[in-house]
Amino acid sequence: MLWRIFGVGPTGAGISLLMLGAMVWLDRIMGQPQLTGSGTIPVVAGCVLVVVGAVLHVLVFKNLTRWWVDGELCTRGPFGWCRHPMYAAWIGCIAPGIALAFNSWVVLFWPLAIRPAWHLLVSREEKAIRARFGAAYDEYAAVTPRFFPRWNRLRGD
Numbered sequence: 001m002l003w004r005i006f007g008v009g010p011t012g013a014g015i016s017l018l019m020l021g022a023m024v025w026l027d028r029i030m031g032q033p034q035l036t037g038s039g040t041i042p043v044v045a046g047c048v049l050v051v052v053g054a055v056l057h058v059l060v061f062k063n064l065t066r067w068w069v070d071g072e073l074c075t076r077g078p079f080g081w082c083r084h085p086m087y088a089a090w091i092g093c094i095a096p097g098i099a100l101a102f103n104s105w106v107v108l109f110w111p112l113a114i115r116p117a118w119h120l121l122v123s124r125e126e127k128a129i130r131a132r133f134g135a136a137y138d139e140y141a142a143v144t145p146r147f148f149p150r151w152n153r154l155r156g157d
Contacts, residue, residue, distance in 0.1 A: 008121040012087065015121075016095065016114045023113070027106040039103040049097030056089035073133045075140050081149035083140070084122055088147040091118055115147075122146065 027033075035042050056078065063077040064086075078085035095111040102108075130137045 008125045009086065009090075012114075012118050012121050013090070015117050016090070019114055019117070020095075020098065020107070020110055023107045023110045024102070024104075027102070027104045030106055033105045034103050035100070035105060035108065036103065042100040042103040046097040046100030046102075049093045049100065051097075053089040053093030053097060056093060057086055060086040060089065073129075073136055073140065075144070080144070082145050082147055083126075084147055087118055087122060088149075091115055091147060119146070 060078045063074055063079060067074050082088050091111060091114065095114060096108075099107045099110050126137075126141070130141075133140075
């Protein structure tokens with residue numbers, strides 16, 4: 001039941017945070033090379049990204065209730081842009097925001113480092129979704145990217 005609600009999210013978040021710890025440790029070993037002399041700009045930019053990511057999480061969560069309640073495949077709203085918008089918010093907004101807040105070149109690579117782990121985890125989740133929704137999911141997956149929307153989808157083309 002919990003997997004149905006949370007998917008691979010908690011596992012991905014745990015792996016991501018472990019990798020963040022490794023990057024912070026590496027940052028300390030390398031003498032903390034900073035992005036800027038003043039940490040204000042990266043911290044503010046990071047906070048903005050984290051807030052945007054959190055808002056996206058809430059919007060996606062609200063959209064997911066259709067799947068939980070009605071058993072319907074989510075293909076509209078944020079799910080019309082990409083198949084995993086909640087994970088995309090984590091990879092594309094929250095993780096980079098956290099990385100920017102560290103004001104570190106080393107930690108800035110963390111969002112890139114976690115992406116392969118998320119792809120592996122999500123491929124496992126997609127097998128379960130495919131088993132539940134069959135051809136409908138295959139058709140949806142064929143035209144909808146996994147994490148990051150195509151520009152024409154954002155414009156509504």
